[in-house]
Amino acid sequence: MNYSDNKTLIHSLKKGEEKAFIYLVDKFSQRLFAYALTLTNDKDISQDILQNVFLKTWEKRNKINISTSLQNYLFRSIYNEFVNQYNKKRATMRLEHSYFKALDNAIEIKDENSFAKIIEHITEEIQRLPPKCREVFILSRKEGLTNIEISNYLNLSIKSVEAHITKAFSTLRKNLGERVDISLFMLFGIYDNTLNRD
Incomplete structure (x- = not known):
């Protein structure tokens, strides 16, 4: 199976193919963790965010609706999970809502690089x-x-x-x-x- 093709990968994920999920994790883990780290500046929190995103992606695989690209979807998921964790740990992360609005305007990733x-x-x-x-x-x-x-x-x-x-x-x-x-x-x-x- 050619999982390097996004459509094939998404289709296989929706079918519940574990090999497709393993490929997804292997391909995107490093860059998603790096992105999460830029948001939190904390390796443990970033790892939690990454694991939660992959877990939710698998659990909700049947409802995946991607309008741009799989990578954009995952980056957006990391951002959303970051916001969720921030809301739970507002006192420790010390960020303002205006930061989120500003970052939200810059989050669309045009290509993988x-x-x-x-x-x-x-x-x-x-x-x-x-x-x-x-x-x-x-x-x-x-x-x-x-x-x-x-x-x-x-x-x-x-x-x-x-x-x-x-x-x-x-x-x-x-x-x-x-x-x-x-x-x-x-x-x-x-x-x-x-x-x-x-």
């Missing part, structure tokens, strides 16, 4: 930042350190830390365009209000 290309492009732009600026930005946005913690860790004044972060966002906004906030949210799970300022 586009998401990876987006992440690659963002990462490249971050690596092009001046060394100290890049270090401060990553400590702040990826590692989640406060400005005071960064100040103590790097032996910089708080004003210098703030200046580096502002410069980083300004540079990234210039190079990535107006949707930089969405891009950074997809990569780090963060959103910064400074991005909306003129």
Whole structure:
């Protein structure tokens, strides 16, 4: 059976063929986990989301209704499961509803490689930042350190830390365009209000 053909794979899933489900898991696990990780920044939560999506896909296989592509359907399922878990763990995930609306506009994946290309492009732009600026930005946005913690860790004044972060966002906004906030949210799970300022 040629499961690499989406129509064949979907048809086989609806028929309850376990080999089709195993193929689905093998093919999409890695990229879906990577996507979930960009939303949660937590491996355990991401794994839970992934397992729940695959479980629900199998349980509801007879009702699968895909209007775009199987990959888009699965990415959307990951996003929906993330929102469900966020609603249950609102206090620990610390995200605002506006973030979801913003991310929702950027979630449609045009092809199998586009998401990876987006992440690659963002990462490249971050690596092009001046060394100290890049270090401060990553400590702040990826590692989640406060400005005071960064100040103590790097032996910089708080004003210098703030200046580096502002410069980083300004540079990234210039190079990535107006949707930089969405891009950074997809990569780090963060959103910064400074991005909306003129």
